[in-house]
Amino acid sequence: MILSVRDLRVSFRTHDGPVRAIDGVSFNLEESEILGVVGESGSGKTVSLLAVMGLITDPNATIEGSIRYKGRELVGLPPRELRRLRGNEIAMIFQDPMTALTPVYTIGWQIAEQIRAHRGVSKAKAMERVEQLLAEVNFPNPHEAMSRYPHQLSGGMRQRAVIAMALSCDPALLVADEPTTALDVTVQAGILDLVRKLRAKHKSAVVFITHDMGVVSELADRVMVMYAGRVVERGTRSELFSDPRHPYTRALLGSIPPLTGQKPRRLPAIPGSPPSLLRLPQGCAFGPRCPVRYEPCEAGKPGLGSDAHAAACFRVAQA
């Protein structure tokens, strides 16, 4: 097992009181497995993965629970040790490639820097590797691309450069946070293809965060749906899409307009909007928007249970 997260809780102290961004998230990740994490803004999908990366440095944040990477506990690990893992064994790709690139150095230099920082090879060796990597992520002319600055590349090319950087040290774990959200569908298709190929070649485990159910269904082996800081449903891709159990998952899938066949006159919409973490409703956080809520939903928070395909819902548990 590459990654094992147990009962992760992250809270922030704010002016308006404590905010629990992550409330008891657990999941496992095996070698060369792609886990899709779906959720809307504020669902905690990004924060939970930032915690895994040890990137929550806010002094107002409290992280509890356990994050084990290849059996080694990451929570409480000194920053120096974490830095050795990040970029080397664990790599991350963000939504906006410019957050990972500096505008003042060439692409080649930036990727080589990372290789040299972790591997201690010569500059010439590192540059050779950069050219290989850029070819691998389908740069049409890798040698020429090395001397380009980020502003000279298109959005899709920049994201490819960031992926090349993430792969530079053959990471065992790759965390991708909405890497295709800012890209056009045609470019997205290419990037998803690339992630699939790389997983096959490097055997990296991938956590892919997105709000797009379509992307998850094309890419993920297993899926975790998050809402208001908790996992509401998890299962394999086919379990989740052919037999969605949680009312939120069902509603979300139902509200996507179809790309073929008859158009519905109206879309089945979910009423209301995602709750503020400062003012979470009593009991189940999805309760106020849920079409099948009943008394128990206001009394307590439903747990996820231990099944492989599980939904955190009292109705489902009862059925």
Next chain:
Amino acid sequence: MIDADRSILETRSLAKRFSIGTRFSAEGRRTVHAVDNVSLTVRRGETVGLVGESGCGKSTLARCLVRLYDITDGKLLFEGDDITSKSLSELRPLRRRLQMVFQDPSASLNPRRRVGDLVAEPLRIHGKLSAKEITARVAELFELVGLLPDHVMRYPHEFSGGQRQRVGIARAIALNPDLVVLDEPVSALDVSVQAQIVNLLADLQEKLKLTYIFIAHDLSVVRQVSTRIAVMYLGSIVEEGPAEEVFATPAHPYSQALISAVPVVETTPTGARKRIILTGDVPSPLKPPSGCRFHPRCPIAADRCRSERPELREYRPGRKVACHFPTLT
């Protein structure tokens, strides 16, 4: 109801070019061909969806249609009346009838003014209503877009993204427009909220007999709301037709690639759907390629495509394509 005979808005070979740089900059003065030779007819009561990759000129075209940009070449007709070069004062009475909703409601709403005030603003500028009538109209508009009456005193930041977009929509429909241009109206919203706004737009269209021009990069949303769609590539329309037909049987190789690239929820294993992955990037509109502008990325390009630019022509009633070798069904 779509009135097939009455066009509300029509463009004839419309073009928009921007000039960038100065004669002192390294490359000198250059021209961006943002919109090129677009002839599009919008009929009363329909929704025309504009799709294409970023940089294809769909937003520029939308802004030309409401004369937020000046038109470089070609003609723009509103109800048969040439408004291509009307002065701002001549346009004023038309502004009431042509409105626009923008992508990011938090950027298009003044954060320091109450939302009731924001919705009343167009009424004050254009209408001849008394203060009392304005208050009543604002209340009516709030109800129409699904906001509560006591929301008028709130500021934009007190709302969620979906509610803010409702305010943006209320503002756009305040003056009973005929045509509303919606530029990515749901893209900034949470997935669970998008469907609400899509439904609201459909309801308003029916109630107020609106005509929409709808721009979104989410193709399934465009298909849902549009009666017709126009696929744009590098400033020009490459395919046009009824939304469901174009999605089911795209004739242009670019439309085929675009539609096949949309990730859809499937219960069958990955790869069941045939996907066309385009190589390369959209060329720069500074130096559009010769011949067919899609030829450098086109999987079926031939010699003819490199030299001769295909015209957008009707091959079947209602279906148009600009390609020398279209897939006709």
